[in-house]
Amino acid sequence: MDEKYRSGNCGICLGRIGDESVAECPCGMIFHDACALPTGACPYCSRPYSELSVRKPDRARCPVCGRYIKGNSCLCGAVLPWPDGTFTCSCGASVDGEDPVCSSCGAVYELTRFDAGGGKRKER
Incomplete structure (x- = not known):
């Protein structure tokens, strides 16, 4: 997974992203996928979850x-x-x-x- 995500913080819970699944909004905000999914939309720009790009970690x-x-x-x-x-x-x-x-x-x-x-x- 890109270092950009590993070292970033979730825009919802503010926790470190680490090696977890990450959802990135076109507005530039990143979230733990587990935090973004229940919200249904980006809390910053209101784009629906379906428009977020979800990246899975490189690990099993x-x-x-x-x-x-x-x-x-x-x-x-x-x-x-x-x-x-x-x-x-x-x-x-x-x-x-x-x-x-x-x-x-x-x-x-x-x-x-x-x-x-x-x-x-x-x-x-």
């Missing part, structure tokens, strides 16, 4: 808690595999996602798969 959301994540781990404790199916243990070792036990420190990870509808099922 955690399938467990919904937070935006950086890398392959989330604040909630979820560890997501890299495209090759491995992930990095907290000790720094690489762990195979099919056998989620770290060979270096012995940490055991719970394997959870998500179906296409967003539901999850625990496997280990």
Whole structure:
């Protein structure tokens, strides 16, 4: 996401934008998308929400808690595999996602798969 948005403040709640979805009005004001959507319009120029440009962050959301994540781990404790199916243990070792036990420190990870509808099922 553009640095312009990351370092800006929301024109509604005045909070820092950070890496959240941002809505930009043609009048130049920026908002957290979560703040702008319920208002239905820009509080500064009254343009409808549908005319605001919404930009999503460059990061994925955690399938467990919904937070935006950086890398392959989330604040909630979820560890997501890299495209090759491995992930990095907290000790720094690489762990195979099919056998989620770290060979270096012995940490055991719970394997959870998500179906296409967003539901999850625990496997280990």
